[in-house]
Amino acid sequence: MTALDVLVRLTIVLVAFLTLPLVVGQAEHKIMAHMQARVGPMYAGAFHGWAQLVADGVKFAQKEDVVPAAADPWVFRLAPAVALIPYLVAMVAIPVGPGLVGQALDLGLFFVLAVLSIGVLGQLMAGWASANKFSLLGGLRTAAQLMAYELPLVLSAASVAMAAGTLSLSGIVVAWRPWWLAWQAIALVVFFVSALAELARPPFDMPYADSEVIFGPLTEYTGLRFALFLLAEYAGIVVFSALTAVLFLGGWKGPFDGTVGWVWTLAKTMAVAVLVIWIRVSYPRLRADQLQRLAWQLLVPLSLLQLALTGVVRVLTA
Amino acid sequence: MTDDGRTVPGAGLLKGLATTARTMGHRAVTAQYPDTQPELPPRSRGVIALLEQNCTSCMLCARECPDWCITIDSHKEVIPAKEPGARDRTKNSLDRFAIDFSLCMYCGICIEVCPFDALFWSPEFAYAEYDIRNLIHEKDRLGAWMATVPPPPPLDRHAEEPKEIASAAKAAAKAGPPGDPE
Numbered sequence: 001m002t003a004l005d006v007l008v009r010l011t012i013v014l015v016a017f018l019t020l021p022l023v024v025g026q027a028e029h030k031i032m033a034h035m036q037a038r039v040g041p042m043y044a045g046a047f048h049g050w051a052q053l054v055a056d057g058v059k060f061a062q063k064e065d066v067v068p069a070a071a072d073p074w075v076f077r078l079a080p081a082v083a084l085i086p087y088l089v090a091m092v093a094i095p096v097g098p099g100l101v102g103q104a105l106d107l108g109l110f111f112v113l114a115v116l117s118i119g120v121l122g123q124l125m126a127g128w129a130s131a132n133k134f135s136l137l138g139g140l141r142t143a144a145q146l147m148a149y150e151l152p153l154v155l156s157a158a159s160v161a162m163a164a165g166t167l168s169l170s171g172i173v174v175a176w177r178p179w180w181l182a183w184q185a186i187a188l189v190v191f192f193v194s195a196l197a198e199l200a201r202p203p204f205d206m207p208y209a210d211s212e213v214i215f216g217p218l219t220e221y222t223g224l225r226f227a228l229f230l231l232a233e234y235a236g237i238v239v240f241s242a243l244t245a246v247l248f249l250g251g252w253k254g255p256f257d258g259t260v261g262w263v264w265t266l267a268k269t270m271a272v273a274v275l276v277i278w279i280r281v282s283y284p285r286l287r288a289d290q291l292q293r294l295a296w297q298l299l300v301p302l303s304l305l306q307l308a309l310t311g312v313v314r315v316l317t318a
Numbered sequence: 319m320t321d322d323g324r325t326v327p328g329a330g331l332l333k334g335l336a337t338t339a340r341t342m343g344h345r346a347v348t349a350q351y352p353d354t355q356p357e358l359p360p361r362s363r364g365v366i367a368l369l370e371q372n373c374t375s376c377m378l379c380a381r382e383c384p385d386w387c388i389t390i391d392s393h394k395e396v397i398p399a400k401e402p403g404a405r406d407r408t409k410n411s412l413d414r415f416a417i418d419f420s421l422c423m424y425c426g427i428c429i430e431v432c433p434f435d436a437l438f439w440s441p442e443f444a445y446a447e448y449d450i451r452n453l454i455h456e457k458d459r460l461g462a463w464m465a466t467v468p469p470p471p472p473l474d475r476h477a478e479e480p481k482e483i484a485s486a487a488k489a490a491a492k493a494g495p496p497g498d499p500e
Contacts, residue, residue, distance in 0.1 A: 031342065033346075034341070034342040034346060035338040035339070035341050035342045036338075036341065037341050037344065037346050037347070038346055038348060039346045039348045039350075042350060278335060278338065278339070279335075281338045282331075282334040282335050282337070282338045283331070283334055
């Protein structure tokens with residue numbers, strides 16, 4: 001792999017990292033609006049508000065960067081980067097087509113899951129460093145929520161790795177067969193729900209519940225740092241949707257995957273992202289006890305059941 | 319719902335998704351206001367317009383106004399007698415007719431009470447000002463709004479005729495068949 005090759009791959013990943021979250025964000029603006037019988041942004045960019053997020057970005061860049069007097073300034077300033085960069089790093093390892101990957105890793109799945117759990121630290125840092133009780137409460141809620149949902153997330157991902165017999169994301173897609181949709185259906189649901197909770201997306205947005213803790217860990221943030229946190233949320237949707245597509249929906253597999261495989265990956269990723277938005281619009285927020293009960297009493301047993309099922313089928317078909 | 323009245327687990331979740339999807343299938347009724355003007359019904363209470371030539375400065379509107387937002391100034395003009403031995407006539411001439419729209423509460427009593435049909439509702443609503451004192455609108459501005467007054471809506475089916483038409487018909491019948499010279 002030459003230096004130029006690495007540069008091109010990383011540039012493509014960076015461009016995808018900067019554009020796909022905006023596409024998802026704009027899709028959320030419009031889909032959510034229409035699901036609520038509104039029309040959403042209509043002015044920015046003249047055609048159905050397509051440039052709304054660009055305008056938002058300009059607005060955020062113009063705002064004053066406020067650091068509360070009592071805050072821990074270094075941790076406070078660093079938190080958005082810690083929240084955002086893991087998603088960029090995770091994107092490097094996610095394959096879009098055969099060979100179309102920032103950096104193919106034999107331990108891809110392990111790497112991605114390990115990196116993604118760092119992003120949580122950004123939220124905790126923000127909550128702790130803000131010197132604000134709402135931020136702290138939100139940060140602790142994030143911690144409790146992510147503690148609960150990390151386990152089913154990893155267990156359901158492990159089920160696919162077991163089925164494919166490899167931790168390489170490309171290897172999993174190569175090993176994937178359509179009947180896995182039924183075989184790994186439980187893992188698919190558990191992974192998707194846990195991913196929603198990891199992202200603190202509604203209905204799992206208790207850490208940011210505006211009626212209770214204002215905006216949780218992000219309460220004291222303004223301007224570009226706040227924008228970075230928002231970007232991290234949408235980058236997270238892209239990464240987790242892409243992971244769902246790669247692990248459970250066969251990635252680039254589909255008709256004509258020899259030539260347009262990457263289109264299949266992107267289409268599946270976007271379909272999952274739309275489902276994330278759809279669920280946000282449809283369901284009310286879960287309470288703390290409901291959140292914990294769903295994770296420990298339903299998702300963890302289900303993912304263990306899926307692991308057992310995967311093991312049995314592996315042994316029987318081997 | 320199953321036959322014994324219990325819901326299938328997850329049925330409510332699917333119902334929620336179906337509801338939002340169905341809403342997305344419908345067209346939003348949002349009107350983009352500055353680009354598309356609203357279609358207001360004929361009796362919309364936007365602003366009060368003045369038909370100056372109908373006003374006799376009788377002051378009824380100014381006196382009935384609950385918050386005294388109408389100001390009227392007038393003077394009498396003498397119309398000299400046309401024939402010898404006849405009396406001179408006087409006529410009220412309107413100098414100033416102003417409505418303070420910072421006080422007006424759009425009750426419409428002035429319009430109801432005007433015996434000479436000089437005041438009308440106009441659906442015009444975009445007359446905001448930067449200073450509250452600029453909301454006092456004089457008779458030229460009130461008169462300009464007459465152009466925006468819509469024709470009265472047609473009567474409902476089987477509605478009673480307006481009193482004016484009935485009394486005019488009665489007067490015509492009293493005067494005799496049309497074309498019959500007096």
